[in-house]
Amino acid sequence: MLTLDDFDYDLPPELIAQAALPDRSASRLLVARSDSLQDRVFRDLPELLRAGDLLVFNDSRVLHARLFGQKETGGQVEVMVERPVGDHEVMAMVRASKSPKPGSRIRLADAFDVEVVGRAGANNEFFQLRFPADDTAVNYIERFGRLPLPPYIEHAADASDETRYQTVYARELGSVAAPTAGLHFDDALFETLAAKGIRRAFVTLHVGAGTFQPVREHDLSRHQMHRELYSIPQDTVDAIAATRAAGGRVICVGTTSLRALESAAQGGALVAGSAETGIFIMPGYAFRAADALITNFHLPKSTLLMLVSALAGMDTIRKAYAHAVAQRYRFFSYGDAMFLERNS
DSSP: BBBGGGOOOOOGGGBBOOOOOSSSSEEEEEEEETTTEEEEGGGGGGOOOOTTOEEEEOEEEEEOOEEEETTTTTTTEEEEEEEOOOOEEEEEEEEESSOTTTTTTEEEEEEEEEEEEEEEEESOOOOEEOTTTTOOOHHHHHHBBOOOOOOOOOOOOOHHHHHTSTTTTOEEEEEEEOOOOGGOOOOHHHHHHHHTTTTEEEEEEHHHHGGGGGOOOOGGGGOOOOOOOOOEOOOHHHHHHHHHHHOOOOOSSHHHHHHHHHHTTTTTSSSOOEEOOOOOOTTOOOOOOOEEEEEHHHHHHHHHHHHHHHHHHHHHHHHHHHHHTTOOOOOOSSOOOOEEEOOO
């Protein structure tokens, strides 16, 4: 039985990337296979792919989901929006010295008030907040909120982050964290990929704040995943079917794209539509949709480290991460990337 300790590794803190490289595609790329490890540069990606392969991207865009304010009592509050719920309400994490009570109000950004409706989420881990009715909650968030960088990035978001913590193809507002594998792609790389006959398709999965929550169960069979909203368009289902029929590979750009596809294929065949997923992928999982994955390096003891171990094999991932640490790769959201193939 696998436990949390099976997915731990030692990471020197200085390897956690604190800023993006000026050139998106200049990141390093570790090609990790069961029998080899190869150090490349991300712009070499077209050399690893074949005409007829399909890259599947998550087009979710990061909300300015972090807001600061005060309770009616004067206490300081930090709000991290988890997701919009309709036009005027959101689920959010609220950090304060004392939890706000239902019916109370919070002044945000010294500009507008939200009402605390009550607790929300499967374990009441969130608050439901009602925004003013004269505009949508999303518009308020985008106007007054701040870009929510991950907790391991030590600086506040600046003008550079506004550009570099979004993918160049982001369009569907709704995430509180970027689908970071896509940060390595730029327009020049897309032109090279297209010239080689490598096609693109898109899904949407809105990354929730739960992605940063640690796994607290030592026995992984007891872990309950956070839930996220995803959408698979029919065009993407059709593109994947055509790729398979022609003998091409489906290559997910990021764990979010993979989780969306695998969630939509739980019944056997991939189906279009929108739903909520809490899929937990760990070694032993039978993949239905993904043949390969482009991904950044993930935190120790995280569900995403378990996911890549399921795809590429635990031994491959252990060797790859040890190599990456030894070779001083840059880790996490603004770090370098890996190319992984499904091991079965």
